[in-house]
Amino acid sequence: MKCNDYRLLMMDALYDEISGVDKKTLDTHLKSCPDCRVKYHTLQTTTQTLKKWEDVEPHVNLTFVSQPASRIADFFRNLKSWKLPVRMGVAVASLLLLLSLFNTKIQITDGQFAFETSLFSRGSQTPSPELVTQTDLDNMRQENYQMVATILDEYAKRNKIETAVLFDKFYDELEKQRRTDLQLVSNAVEQVQYGTTQRLQRTDRTLGTLIEYVNMQSQGR
Amino acid sequence: MMNDEYLIQEFNAGNVSAFNTLVWRWEKPIYNFILRYIGDSEQAKDVMQHCFIRVFKSLGKLKDHSRFSSWLYQIAMNLCRDELKKKKHQTYSISEVRDFDDGNKTDQKIVLADKEQDAAKLTHHENLAELLQKALKTIPEEQRVVIIMKQYHGMKFTEIADVLKTPLNTIKSRMYYGLDALHNVLQRWGVDREDLGYEM
Numbered sequence A: 001m002k003c004n005d006y007r008l009l010m011m012d013a014l015y016d017e018i019s020g021v022d023k024k025t026l027d028t029h030l031k032s033c034p035d036c037r038v039k040y041h042t043l044q045t046t047t048q049t050l051k052k053w054e055d056v057e058p059h060v061n062l063t064f065v066s067q068p069a070s071r072i073a074d075f076f077r078n079l080k081s082w083k084l085p086v087r088m089g090v091a092v093a094s095l096l097l098l099l100s101l102f103n104t105k106i107q108i109t110d111g112q113f114a115f116e117t118s119l120f121s122r123g124s125q126t127p128s129p130e131l132v133t134q135t136d137l138d139n140m141r142q143e144n145y146q147m148v149a150t151i152l153d154e155y156a157k158r159n160k161i162e163t164a165v166l167f168d169k170f171y172d173e174l175e176k177q178r179r180t181d182l183q184l185v186s187n188a189v190e191q192v193q194y195g196t197t198q199r200l201q202r203t204d205r206t207l208g209t210l211i212e213y214v215n216m217q218s219q220g221r
Numbered sequence B: 001m002m003n004d005e006y007l008i009q010e011f012n013a014g015n016v017s018a019f020n021t022l023v024w025r026w027e028k029p030i031y032n033f034i035l036r037y038i039g040d041s042e043q044a045k046d047v048m049q050h051c052f053i054r055v056f057k058s059l060g061k062l063k064d065h066s067r068f069s070s071w072l073y074q075i076a077m078n079l080c081r082d083e084l085k086k087k088k089h090q091t092y093s094i095s096e097v098r099d100f101d102d103g104n105k106t107d108q109k110i111v112l113a114d115k116e117q118d119a120a121k122l123t124h125h126e127n128l129a130e131l132l133q134k135a136l137k138t139i140p141e142e143q144r145v146v147i148i149m150k151q152y153h154g155m156k157f158t159e160i161a162d163v164l165k166t167p168l169n170t171i172k173s174r175m176y177y178g179l180d181a182l183h184n185v186l187q188r189w190g191v192d193r194e195d196l197g198y199e200m
């Protein structure tokens, strides 16, 4: 073996990754070769120097939150590149999410949608949202995020074009609505209780039409 | 004991806080890896953030969970490379660009960087971290990354070879030349053992 051939062994030895046999081979050479001995010593010194450079704290607070609202926003951002049936699915999904934000319970069983809402019920009842705490709201969002995923799947499977026409009309309105609502929810829950009756009524009308339509579609199959 | 593999499983099952535990566990090593690689703390924070976002997005696709740390370093490394490439485009002077065109002649680049450093002469109060950071910057990237992984992340040579997808002996050889180059740089800068705070 020539001197250069011992370089790799030196690396192994330097970091205790050397086998017993190799260690002996290296030691024997180092004893008889002053050049390599100096070289090895230099390498050791350099690694000792490097060792003195300590890690530092990043001082960054990286926390990932599960926030369906922002994921829904992502959905919309990506929407334009999606296929039409999927777009429709998203339109419905976002609608359902809106409902969910206002204390509406949504169920989907075998492709049948069921809505149970205290807020948007037909009749003359005054809307009275019961969004008690942020935690409740978060939980509800979390659940409904799952729901949205299910619904997206449903729609991808169904792949029905005829639903497209109607939903497409809703889409633009929903997009506007969504912005207002997400803003509202993230800013302050109590805003729901004040001065938004008008907006809620507007939502109610829009949603009412769609709910009927969706139920009609679902029952028709 | 919640090991990485367990946390990954939890995260894939929809538990985001498991991911935060992963971040909490890895942010310091990853930050220091990036910092030593690119040498700027603000940029390092950005890159780290990108790194974990990328991990967040693609963790579901990682098939062999036992390879998580290797995979994580791979992502961090790729982002560092991108970052340095960006930097090169932004700030390289004509002489430096000429050296980069020079493909394999990395030695020439080192000499050039050294001369600049010599002219400035290192001040005594410069701390060790700054000194070594500068020294690391003078050696080729492919050697630098091996040194960082080996020296500061306790990775075995086989692991480094896996992360870099490079033969084992090549890795060891880069380590050797990297250390050798570092030694020469420090010596040329006139950094002696006292500067480094050795008790002799």
Ligand SMILES: [Zn+2]
Binding pocket: A002, A003, A004, A006, A029, A033, A035, A036, A037
């Ligand atoms: Zn020798």
